[in-house]
Amino acid sequence: MRFAVLMRKQNIDNPWVSFRWVPQEVLPDFGQFSSESSAQNKILGQFLGRDDQGESWLFTGYELSLFPDEAEGYYLNLSATQPCWFVMWRLEEDVGRYIDAQSIELAKSESTMAVPHRISVSYNEAGRLLDGGESVDSIPLTAEHASWLQEFVNEHYRPEPKKRHRPESFKGANRPAEN
Numbered sequence: 001m002r003f004a005v006l007m008r009k010q011n012i013d014n015p016w017v018s019f020r021w022v023p024q025e026v027l028p029d030f031g032q033f034s035s036e037s038s039a040q041n042k043i044l045g046q047f048l049g050r051d052d053q054g055e056s057w058l059f060t061g062y063e064l065s066l067f068p069d070e071a072e073g074y075y076l077n078l079s080a081t082q083p084c085w086f087v088m089w090r091l092e093e094d095v096g097r098y099i100d101a102q103s104i105e106l107a108k109s110e111s112t113m114a115v116p117h118r119i120s121v122s123y124n125e126a127g128r129l130l131d132g133g134e135s136v137d138s139i140p141l142t143a144e145h146a147s148w149l150q151e152f153v154n155e156h157y158r159p160e161p162k163k164r165h166r167p168e169s170f171k172g173a174n175r176p177a178e179n
Helices: 035-040 068-078 104-108 123-131 143-156
Strands: 002-011 019-028 044-051 054-063 084-092 113-120 135-140
Touching: 002 113, 019 084, 019 113, 019 135, 044 104, 054 113, 068 123, 068 143, 084 123, 113 123, 123 135
Parallel strands: none
Antiparallel strands: 002 019, 002 054, 044 054, 084 113, 084 135
């Protein structure tokens, strides 16, 4: 399935920083946003608009594939209080390769821009990305996406059976044999 990510550049009242980047929504992409990124199979961002609180950018070109060996991570996500999307993004300096022609001048007016590079629904994958030093934010899953993911988990996830380990105190002491 293909998806798009809505990134929000939010203005904040802070003496050191005037804004912050936040992924706001993950949307199914059936080709309604841009045919260019679908044809080239690459990430492509476009400026959507600006208001008093900041500006919005839509990035397309994200393919999400589910893998049976990652089913435990999907299960852990669904069993959380609020199942979510995980969006891995980076502040990019060379934005020319990520932004469409209509929005490039606006994007180049900033020294860096947040570009989502990966989306996931696996708790384990998000943990690996965070351990690797990446920026990963979460966005709540819609009920429709959660039910779609639940179907996959029901089909592919099999918890490992628990193994009971006897405490050392019950195994007895290692004594040499008496003569």
